[in-house]
Amino acid sequence: MKIVYTDALIVGGGLAGLRSAIATREKGLDTIVISMVPVKRSHSAAAQGGMQASLGNAVMGEGDNEDVHFADTVKGSDWGCDQNVARMFVTTAPKAIRELAAWGVPWNRIGKGPREVIINGEKETIVEKDEAHGLINARDFGGTKKWRTCYTSDATGHTMLYAVANEALRRNVEIHDKKEAISIIHENGICGGVVARDLISGELIAYIAKGTMIATGGYGRIYKQSTNAIICKGVGVAIALETGIVQLGNMEAVQFHPTPIVPSGILLTEGCRGDGGVLRDKDGYRFMPDYEPEKKELASRDVVSRRMIEHIRKGKGVKSPYGDHLWLDISILGREHIEKNLHDVQDISKTFNGIDPADEGEKGWMPVLPMQHYSMGGIRVKPTGESTTMKGLFCSGEAACWDLHGFNRLGGNSVSEAVVAGMIVGEYFASYCKETHLTTNTFTIQKFLEVQKAYLQEILSYDGGKNIFDIKDRMRIIMQEKVGVFRNGKDLSDAVDELEDLLKMVKEITVTDKALCINPELNEAYRVTKMLKLALCVSKGALERTESRGAHFREDYTKRDDENWLNRTITTWTDPNDTMPTLSYEEIDISKMEMPPAFRGYGKKGAIMSNPLSEIREEEITKIKETLGKVDRFTTQEALLDFDLPKEYKRKNERMGVGYD
Amino acid sequence: MIDQENQEVSNEEEFRKIEITVFRYNPQNSNTKPEYQTYTLEETPGMTLYIALIKIWSTMDHNISFDFVCRAGICGSCSMVVNGKPRLACKTRTSEFEDGKITLLPLPTFKHIKDLSVDTGNWMNAMSKKVESWIHAKEETDITAIEKPVEPDVAQAVFELDRCIECGICLAACSTKIMKEDFVGAVGLNRTARFAIDPHDERSDEDFYELIGDDNGVFGCMSLMGCEDHCPKDLPLQTKIAYMRRKMVKM
Numbered sequence: 001m002k003i004v005y006t007d008a009l010i011v012g013g014g015l016a017g018l019r020s021a022i023a024t025r026e027k028g029l030d031t032i033v034i035s036m037v038p039v040k041r042s043h044s045a046a047a048q049g050g051m052q053a054s055l056g057n058a059v060m061g062e063g064d065n066e067d068v069h070f071a072d073t074v075k076g077s078d079w080g081c082d083q084n085v086a087r088m089f090v091t092t093a094p095k096a097i098r099e100l101a102a103w104g105v106p107w108n109r110i111g112k113g114p115r116e117v118i119i120n121g122e123k124e125t126i127v128e129k130d131e132a133h134g135l136i137n138a139r140d141f142g143g144t145k146k147w148r149t150c151y152t153s154d155a156t157g158h159t160m161l162y163a164v165a166n167e168a169l170r171r172n173v174e175i176h177d178k179k180e181a182i183s184i185i186h187e188n189g190i191c192g193g194v195v196a197r198d199l200i201s202g203e204l205i206a207y208i209a210k211g212t213m214i215a216t217g218g219y220g221r222i223y224k225q226s227t228n229a230i231i232c233k234g235v236g237v238a239i240a241l242e243t244g245i246v247q248l249g250n251m252e253a254v255q256f257h258p259t260p261i262v263p264s265g266i267l268l269t270e271g272c273r274g275d276g277g278v279l280r281d282k283d284g285y286r287f288m289p290d291y292e293p294e295k296k297e298l299a300s301r302d303v304v305s306r307r308m309i310e311h312i313r314k315g316k317g318v319k320s321p322y323g324d325h326l327w328l329d330i331s332i333l334g335r336e337h338i339e340k341n342l343h344d345v346q347d348i349s350k351t352f353n354g355i356d357p358a359d360e361g362e363k364g365w366m367p368v369l370p371m372q373h374y375s376m377g378g379i380r381v382k383p384t385g386e387s388t389t390m391k392g393l394f395c396s397g398e399a400a401c402w403d404l405h406g407f408n409r410l411g412g413n414s415v416s417e418a419v420v421a422g423m424i425v426g427e428y429f430a431s432y433c434k435e436t437h438l439t440t441n442t443f444t445i446q447k448f449l450e451v452q453k454a455y456l457q458e459i460l461s462y463d464g465g466k467n468i469f470d471i472k473d474r475m476r477i478i479m480q481e482k483v484g485v486f487r488n489g490k491d492l493s494d495a496v497d498e499l500e501d502l503l504k505m506v507k508e509i510t511v512t513d514k515a516l517c518i519n520p521e522l523n524e525a526y527r528v529t530k531m532l533k534l535a536l537c538v539s540k541g542a543l544e545r546t547e548s549r550g551a552h553f554r555e556d557y558t559k560r561d562d563e564n565w566l567n568r569t570i571t572t573w574t575d576p577n578d579t580m581p582t583l584s585y586e587e588i589d590i591s592k593m594e595m596p597p598a599f600r601g602y603g604k605k606g607a608i609m610s611n612p613l614s615e616i617r618e619e620e621i622t623k624i625k626e627t628l629g630k631v632d633r634f635t636t637q638e639a640l641l642d643f644d645l646p647k648e649y650k651r652k653n654e655r656m657g658v659g660y661d
Numbered sequence: 662m663i664d665q666e667n668q669e670v671s672n673e674e675e676f677r678k679i680e681i682t683v684f685r686y687n688p689q690n691s692n693t694k695p696e697y698q699t700y701t702l703e704e705t706p707g708m709t710l711y712i713a714l715i716k717i718w719s720t721m722d723h724n725i726s727f728d729f730v731c732r733a734g735i736c737g738s739c740s741m742v743v744n745g746k747p748r749l750a751c752k753t754r755t756s757e758f759e760d761g762k763i764t765l766l767p768l769p770t771f772k773h774i775k776d777l778s779v780d781t782g783n784w785m786n787a788m789s790k791k792v793e794s795w796i797h798a799k800e801e802t803d804i805t806a807i808e809k810p811v812e813p814d815v816a817q818a819v820f821e822l823d824r825c826i827e828c829g830i831c832l833a834a835c836s837t838k839i840m841k842e843d844f845v846g847a848v849g850l851n852r853t854a855r856f857a858i859d860p861h862d863e864r865s866d867e868d869f870y871e872l873i874g875d876d877n878g879v880f881g882c883m884s885l886m887g888c889e890d891h892c893p894k895d896l897p898l899q900t901k902i903a904y905m906r907r908k909m910v911k912m
Contacts, residue, residue, distance in 0.1 A: 037728075037730055037738065037782070038738075038781055038782025038783075038785065038786075039782070040736075040737075040782075040785065040826075040827055041730045041731075041736040041737060041738045041782075042730075042736075043730070043731070043736075045731065045735055045736050045826075046731050046733065046735050046736065094805075095804040095805060096804075097808075098802065098804045098805075098806070098808045099802065099804045101808045101809070101861075102796065102798070102802035102804070102808075102809075102861060103795070103796055103861075104795070104796040104819075104823075104856070104859055104861055104862070106811075106816045106817075106819040106820040106823055106859070107811075107816065108813070108816060108817070108820075109810070109811050109812070109813040109816040110813065111813045133810065134810025134811050134812060134813065135807065135808060135810055136808055137813075152820050152823070153820060155735075155820075155824060158735065158823075158824070158826070159820065159823050162823065163795075165789075166789055166794045166795040167795055169786055169789050169790055169794070169795070170790075170793070170795045175782070175786060177782040177783070178774075178780070178782070200689065200774055200775075201689060202689075229730045229731045229732070229736065230729055230730060230732060231730055263707070264707070264709075264732075264733075266732070266733040267733070321706070340817070344734075344735065347734065348733060348734065351734060351752050351754075352707065352709070352733075353707070469719040469720070469723070473719075511723075512723050512724065513723065513724045515690065517687075517689045517690070518687065518689055518726060518774065518775050518778075519724070520718065520723065520724065520725070520726055521723035521724060524723075651805045652805065653805050654805055654806050654807050655807070656807060660805075
């Protein structure tokens with residue numbers, strides 16, 4: 001029996017996990033990060049376009065602050081987010097970006113004076129102020145009132161991840177890579193650590209810690225077409241589900257990005273459109289302004305993805321051997337801009353499609369189609385990042401349903417969430433580890449190890465002749481075709497039934513190689529089983545939710561229903577022998593909102609069934625503001641929604657021209 | 662229907678057959694010995710080595726090991742030797758090889774795990790610690806205050822060097838590294854060059870000399886340029902090694 005003891009255990013070495021590890025090391029806690037891959041290979045590295053933080057340095061970002069970022073995020077979420085968490089986030093984001101700047105992230109900087117940009121397909125000249133010279137620049141992104149997305153060309157996630165990973169190495173965070181957590185150890189509702197599998201030797205190791213954090217990212221690979229890295233299988237989220245205690249939130253809230261390239265599914269950043277790129281149909285016609293006159297290509301991702309499919313359904317798609325697609329045209333931005341600010345996009349397009357997007361006209365257009373991109377759902381946690389139902393288990397980043405994004409995440413808010421949650425949740429997590437003692441009984445540890453050992457043996461003993469790869473492919477096709485951008489009751493119901501059959505079918509596979517050590521087929525066998533459980537959570541949640549909100553769109557219930565569905569879907573897997581998740585709902589309280597539900601400002605108008613409480617809260621807010629009289633924005637904000645943050649992060653942020661106001 | 666991994670296309674064209682020969686060996690299992698195994702498969706349009714290897718794994722040989730993560734040339738996981746040259750497999754298109762014959766070997770100079778899989782993580786972490794691959798600044802930053810201004814061109818120059826994905830190809834292509842286990846390689850020297858031009862970093866040339874002023878550092882390089890020739894990110898490695906060497910020679 002191999003047991004490794006530490007103070008703080010973090011599963012997952014992307015931005016959220018590593019930034020949390022820095023927080024625990026700062027408190028002097030021994031910290032181990034376990035990761036399936038070398039940490040700098042984590043999917044955070046693939047984030048391209050940028051990170052939202054309301055610095056307000058650039059002229060197009062002038063007047064930006066926490067309040068504007070907050071409003072954009074809430075609207076983006078289609079009022080599904082936790083406004084308390086959104087406030088925590090927007091207050092900390094500027095600090096995160098400045099911390100990263102000090103750690104060497106080479107943020108693109110503002111040059112004073114005039115520069116040419118493309119806005120709404122036209123060349124315009126903007127003039128940056130002298131005092132902004134050298135400060136952090138920002139580009140435009142979807143669903144935002146201001147240019148707020150800070151960037152390092154289109155390799156933002158890469159530079160952020162390297163800076164944070166190296167800071168973690170500097171602080172002697174212990175990194176154990178090629179290790180995969182396959183079960184959570186718990187006793188009396190308290191998390192004691194994980195059982196991890198050494199992906200080389202096959203050895204099972206119990207990692208025992210005062211506190212455990214899951215930061216394993218999303219589960220996009222349950223879909224056939226996804227921009228996600230092939231490691232994004234959601235194993236970390238699934239092992240939490242398998243405890244039978246931990247709750248998952250809003251699993252049906254799945255984001256489809258408008259512009260992955262066809263057919264490989266590799267992402268082309270939203271920065272393409274943020275910098276002025278446009279979408280075109282088979283006639284070369286720019287169609288988005290017809291659908292979204294105000295935000296055009298830069299409405300939120302859920303809206304743009306739906307409009308694109310809508311347009312293809314009208315017969316306007318470009319035919320190809322891989323099905324219909326549309327065009328993304330960035331050639332209008334000019335070669336110089338592309339080679340400097342969209343370098344990787346150009347590289348991807350040239351390598352995988354043989355198209356140089358800087359070539360003028362049709363020749364440079366890149367084939368795109370909406371595909372799965374982000375998991376808004378995940379382990380349901382409190383604002384501190386601790387599981388709502390299991391003590392000592394924390395979660396941050398994409399793996400969590402914190403819930404910053406509700407039913408749709410804004411572009412630029414994901415890497416931002418990863419580091420910000422790493423700071424905030426990391427701090428709460430560190431405090432928890434500091435104040436806690438190890439309690440897990442060695443007998444319990446042994447029991448959990450034995451269960452996993454027996455489970456792996458059981459998989460190797462299956463002898464039904466079926467193939468795990470076929471089951472996986474079928475699952476991914478079902479998710480693609482029946483739980484996609486547009487959903488309906490019949491397809492969802494079919495999906496749920498078929499996925500349940502697939503889950504049962506896993507016991508009928510045969511694994512050809514019986515080795516317990518490095519065995520990629522065995523890995524796939526237990527991972528696909530976990531993925532099927534998550535796929536069932538997504539489709540069952542989507543089937544039951546008879547409304548349309550954010551990225552969850554039902555063709556048979558096209559309106560957002562605030563009266564019946566302003567809630568969070570909670571999923572548990574109560575018994576290991578179950579073949580279906582158990583669903584319940586967590587109400588979202590309008591009376592505590594700083595911004596009660598309304599129209600988002602983009603998407604179809606008149607598609608809301610309002611809740612009368614929204615109007616009542618709106619009146620209440622007006623009254624509170626009147627009573628307060630003339631006060632600063634912080635006082636008003638606090639009166640409407642009081643939120644907690646670690647003291648250091650609650651401090652006000654300085655901005656050019658306005659100081660700390 | 663689109664099928665990104667298998668790239669099945671709906672029309673029924675005839676595609677050529679290609680032969681992929683893979684080095685197979687599992688050091689964990691004492692019963693196996695190193696051998697080559699050849700797989701014949703149909704080449705679909707736009708096929709990369711990622712697509713080909715996933716196809717082999719899921720339909721022909723479930724036991725083959727290799728490392729892919731992003732499959733987009735961003736994460737640096739899938740370096741291997743392709744017909745004698747170290748390259749990122751995900752960015753290598755099979756159509757480049759006219760005779761349709763491709764031989765794949767694991768990346769040299771790293772600990773071999775199995776087949777095409779090697780351990781780059783532990784080496785890169787140790788290198789990062791050795792060259793202290795982080796900003797050194799005496800003063801603590803007030804993260805609520807407006808950030809320190811940086812000249813846009815300087816930020817851009819730092820970014821260009823920060824694009825390194827630590828894929829290990831520069832080491833596999835380096836004769837010094839093959840002879841000297843502890844040589845930090847172009848990847849390590851590029852990191853020091855990156856921090857040397859970063860205005861946030863307060864290290865002096867003396868400080869860098871302590872880290873790389875020996876044969877395992879900047880004086881180990883024989884200027885054979887294998888690193889720059891093979892770098893998948895087209896980093897100006899030779900110029901940057903020369904830049905650091907000039908600084909160090911002055912010490």
